[in-house]
Amino acid sequence: MNRPSIAPRSPVALFATSSLIWGSTWLAIKFQLGTVSPDVSVAYRFALAALLLGGWCALTRRSLRFDARTHAFLALQGSLLFGFNYVGVYWAERYATSGLVAVLFSTIVFMNPIGARWLYGTPLASRTLVAAVLGILGVTLLFVPELTQARRGGDAALGIVLGLGSTVIATGGNLAAMRNQRDGIPVLTGTAWGMAYGALVAAIVAVATGVTWSFDTSADYLLSLAYLAVFGSIVAFVAYLTLLQRVGPGTASYVGVTTPVVAMILSTAFEGYRWTALGAFGVALAIAGNWLALRPKAIRR
Numbered sequence: 001m002n003r004p005s006i007a008p009r010s011p012v013a014l015f016a017t018s019s020l021i022w023g024s025t026w027l028a029i030k031f032q033l034g035t036v037s038p039d040v041s042v043a044y045r046f047a048l049a050a051l052l053l054g055g056w057c058a059l060t061r062r063s064l065r066f067d068a069r070t071h072a073f074l075a076l077q078g079s080l081l082f083g084f085n086y087v088g089v090y091w092a093e094r095y096a097t098s099g100l101v102a103v104l105f106s107t108i109v110f111m112n113p114i115g116a117r118w119l120y121g122t123p124l125a126s127r128t129l130v131a132a133v134l135g136i137l138g139v140t141l142l143f144v145p146e147l148t149q150a151r152r153g154g155d156a157a158l159g160i161v162l163g164l165g166s167t168v169i170a171t172g173g174n175l176a177a178m179r180n181q182r183d184g185i186p187v188l189t190g191t192a193w194g195m196a197y198g199a200l201v202a203a204i205v206a207v208a209t210g211v212t213w214s215f216d217t218s219a220d221y222l223l224s225l226a227y228l229a230v231f232g233s234i235v236a237f238v239a240y241l242t243l244l245q246r247v248g249p250g251t252a253s254y255v256g257v258t259t260p261v262v263a264m265i266l267s268t269a270f271e272g273y274r275w276t277a278l279g280a281f282g283v284a285l286a287i288a289g290n291w292l293a294l295r296p297k298a299i300r301r
Contacts, residue, residue, distance in 0.1 A: 011247050015258075043199050043202035045225060048226075053188065053238075073185075076176045077173055080172045081176070086166075088162050092104075101163045115172075115249070137285055140282065142264060174252075177244060240252065254290065
């Protein structure tokens, strides 16, 4: 029986879906910061996403039952990919500019394929590495104005450590997801459980750090939370994890380069971002890397 799917089927469409949505979440996250602690907001976001996706799986008669061993690996994936990763990114942006964090996170285009090579023996294509170099250089040039403002001594150094640490954690989450997919765990049901575990981890971090639990009932917070849970979490992650399954870690991880470019384009439209010649050249390099990573020989349609 063919069940309705959340994500598109084409690898190009999967790549575009995750890149465009995650690029837009940078704007949405701004409405989450303020009254509610970031750790608590992460817990709310993924708890809501887990409930909605789990409900969808039940409605479409997808089994959510797994044995204890499978739950252990789903907990590993969720803790890394949805829990510690996002908590780390939010904290990194407290000490460093979002541009610096974006540049640091774009290094996942190296970490993912190298990790997959080391753990699973996945071939490491030279074209993927060249595309990754172009992408990271492009993102760096795009954020030169923000990077020049990141000279804040110890604060910036702590932001760099947290940003790189989050990227390593996200890579671990991707590798755990690959392991679960190879074990035959469906993307939708596995993601639903993973997000539940991620929400639990974020909640534990919030309790451990002694933050105050609160909730913002303003329209801005509620609408951004709904967008981040439904689109930024469910749709984007299902698309990305499906892409990871279809094309492997090298090409899929290039979403980490495209996302900040999309974010800056949206910032131009909604926040009055002013482009520089270096920024425009950076986007050109990122697009070149995109073409190299996604040209027809790199993926199967």
